[in-house]
Amino acid sequence: MFEHDLTDPHDVGLNADRLDAIPEYFQENYLDTGKLPCVATLVSRGGEVALEDYSGATELGGDKPIGPDTIFRIYSMTKPVTSLAAMMLFEEGKLRLDxxxxxxxxxxxxxxxxxxGNRExxxxxxxxxxxxxxxxxxxTSGIPYGFLMQDETDAIYRKHKISETRETLLEMSKRIAGLPLAFSPGERWCYGHSxxxxxxxxxxxxxQPLDEFFRERIFGPLGMEDTDFWVPEDKIDRLMACYSKHxxxxxxxxxxxxxxASKLYSKRPTLLNAGGGLVSTVRDYHRFCLMLMRGGTLDDARIISPKTWEFMRQNHLPDGRTIKDMGDKTFSEARMEGNGFGLGGxxxxxxxxxxxxxxxxxxxWGGLASTFFWIDPVEEMIxxxxxxMIPSGTYPIRPQLQQLVYAAVDW
Incomplete structure (x- = not known):
């Protein structure tokens, strides 16, 4: 266990014994059994960190422990960052949702x-x-992903190797425009390259290139020093291994x-994957979440207006429907039942x-390699x-974490 500037859980209405039971649960059920190489967990309330734990190693069977400086591939937890960037430009009148x-x-x-027909x-x-x-x-654009193996449109994306070639984000987007949509925009919910x-x-x-915008307008002001689309040489030893279960x-x-040994993150990529390309640390991402929970401001950095953040976390699906209502069999990084979709999560x-x-x-929202976050504005909890571990649904660690965290709420 690693502790750093932790608040007394009781002071923020959380039960210390039940918080301590959270890493013990994942140690017993996932690390001791060899299912996962590690589990990092952070819980804060009212902006005060009550639990910060780093259990396990940077490699399966390895002996190098993870810690607060461990860099993770956060994959689709990039999406809220890109969505925030777009809303910052929205606030400046440079784009509109309609x-x-x-x-x-x-x-x-x-x-x-x-x-x-078929892909051919x-x-x-x-x-x-x-x-x-x-x-x-x-x-709700109708743009799919190619790797979800669900219908003929994603088969067409695989044929054209969308996101697999060395091209820029705009070049890839133009190729996407030339491929068929899975449905008419607004008709359904479909996880993809939107x-x-x-x-x-x-x-x-x-x-600006996306990485430059992120650094200048979001990461720099928030002090997110370890978040980017690649890992520089002086930090590369902090990137842990990633695994996939068939x-x-x-x-x-x-x-x-x-x-x-990373083949994917040791240099700046040509494709700045706006939907899933970032790496980060738990502490960095907590600063991002904390900024949102506090209405777009953290310390002296004002990123967005609190009214914009309030707007982003409304359900923007047509007629107040849920992902399940609109998603059919589509994959989601959050449970479809009971969840609508806002601007970024x-x-x-x-x-x-x-x-x-x-x-x-x-x-x-979550990421492909089993990363996850939530912001509870009612309880002021993150x-x-x-x-x-790929895919994110390999084990039910997300709902299990949620059960255990809410069980620790005292008042």
């Missing part, structure tokens, strides 16, 4: 919808309406090495339907969990 995407990337004016031979139709910037924020296209719009509107055979393999609209103790209005 604008057609084609206003920024003209190629999207001609984007069609998949009609019938298919027909398309004209969408019922053009895709808007809001559709990108809320994953935030990558939104990131390209951030670059176009700001006139869904059928159960075989666990290393998807990317630790430190200098899921928004809890029905705690009972979610089957978890929680608060209405919780804002949350929880972050990190390990490195």
């Amino acid at each position: 604008h057609e995407v084609s206003r920024y990337i003209p190629e999207f004016a001609d984007t069609q919808v998949f009609n019938s 031979d298919y027909t398309t139709r004209k969408p019922d309406r053009e895709m808007t910037v809001l559709d990108l924020f809320t994953h 935030i990558d296209v939104l990131g390209a719009i951030v670059e176009i509107v700001s006139g 869904p059928i055979t159960g075989e666990v393999t290393e998807s990317d090495g630790a430190g200098a 899921s928004v809890l609209v029905d705690p009972v339907a979610s089957m978890q103790p929680s608060s209405q209005g919780n804002f949350s 929880a972050i969990q990190a390990t490195q």
Whole structure:
């Protein structure tokens, strides 16, 4: 266990014994059994950190312990950062949610919808309406991911190697515009490359590469010194290994090495993956969450207006529907039941339907390698969990963490 500037849990209405039981639970059920290499956990209330624990090692079977300086691949926890960047530009009047995407990337004016066929031979139709910037924020654009293996449109994305080639965010977005949508914009909820296209719009509107915008406007002001799209040489030894468990055979393999053995993060990538490319530490991401919980301000840094943050954490899905109402069989990084979707993450609209103790209005999201966060504005509570195991649903560690954290609330 690692402790640093921890508050007395009782002072913020949390039970110390029950907080201590959280890392013990994951140690017994996931580390001692060899299922996960590590689990990092942070819980704060009212901005005061009541639990910060780093258990396990940077590699399966390894002896180098993780700690507060360990760098994790946060994958889709990049999405709230990109969404925030877009809303910062929204505040400056440089974009609107009701604008057609084609206003920024003209190629999207001609984007069609998949009609019938397969990835080799298919027909398309004209969408019922053009895709808007809001559709990108809320994953109602019709743009899929290629790796979810769900229908013919993601098979087409795999054929065209979307996100697998060495191209810029804008170049990839233009190629996406030439591929068929899974459905007409606004018709369904579909997890995909929407935030990558939104990131390209951030670059176009700001006139800056995405990593430069992030550093100058978000990471620098917030003191997030270890968050970026790559890890420089003087920090690379702090990057832990990442693993993948095969869904059928159960075989666990290393998807990317630790430190200098990493093939993906040792240099700045050409593709600044706006939907899933960042690496970060638990403490860095806590500063990001804390800024949001405090209404867009942290210390002396004012990032967004509290009214903008309030707007972002409303359910923006049509007619107040949930992800389950609109998502069909689509994968989500949060439970579909009871969750709507805001600008950058899921928004809890029905705690009972979610089957978890929680608060209405919780804002949350996770990453492919089993990282997760939530912000509870009612309880003024933040929880972050990190390990490195793909896919994120390999083990039910997210709902288990939520059960254990809320069980520690005394008042």
